[in-house]
Amino acid sequence: MARIWFYMIAIGIIGSMVFNNLGELNKVILTEASKGVEFAISLAGVMALWMGIMNIAKDAGLIEKIGQKLNPIMTRLFPSIPKGHKAMSYMVMNIALNMVGAGNGATAFGLxxxxxxxxxxxxxxxxxNDMIMFLVINISSIQLxxxxxxxxxxxxxxQNPSQIIVTTLFATTVSTIIAIITCKLLQSKRRLR
Structure with missing residues (x-):
């Protein structure tokens, strides 16, 4: 990955020198870097809020209750995980955070x-198979x-930032269902071999 980034940066710099756009490259680097920092800081507040809420929910036993409600689905998706194993609660927390769009906050629980x-x-x-299924669900992730x-x-x-909620929910639900079905089919095909 480091090589890919190195080559992309090198090609950009060489291309800027060849086409005499080095000044434009410097301008873009400075403005976009500061925008990236501003965006990361503004997202930090949202992530801190959701991480705090999830930790409070975990300490209050809410995650365990959600896990119990999701247990019939989770045991079908992850059949070889023993009942009450820590992995299941971390997976529930990860999935819950991903569902509310706090994917960056979900990463720690996913790991x-x-x-x-x-x-x-x-x-x-x-x-x-359980690791693969978890990764598939994590990547496709229903977005409430x-x-x-x-x-x-x-x-x-x-003008209306929330206009995308319904279409996002529909698209991510369909993608997650297709991802789970595909994963299960491939797992059963592997078992047959």
Whole structure:
């Protein structure tokens, strides 16, 4: 990955020198870098809010209750995870944060879930079906409230930033269902071999 970034930067600089746009390149680097920092700081507040809410929910036992409600679905999606295992609560927290659009905040719980799933893995150098399924759900992720996109749309002056909520919910629900079905089909095909 580092090589790819290096080549992209080198090609950009060389291209700017060849086409005599080095001044424009410097201007873009300075303005876009500061915009990136501003955006990261503005998102930090949203992420801190949701991480705090999720930690309070975890301490209050709400995550455990949500996990119990989701248990029939989660046990079908992740059949080899023992009941009450830590991985399941981390996965529920990750999925919940992703659903409210706090994907950056969900990352920490996703990493913890993968660590816990690795403790159940008999082949440490190969991902289990449960690990793959969790990754698929994490990537496709149903978005109830896409906070990050709403923030971007507000920052760019959208008249109605929340206009995308219904279409985003529909698109991410369909993508998640298709991802889960595809993953299950591939897992059953692998078992048959």
């Amino acid at each position: 913890k879930a993968m660590e816990e799933l690795q403790t159940l893995n008999p082949k440490k150098d190969t991902a289990t 409230i896409p906070f990050t996109m709403l923030k971007i749309r507000m920052d760019l002056g959208s």
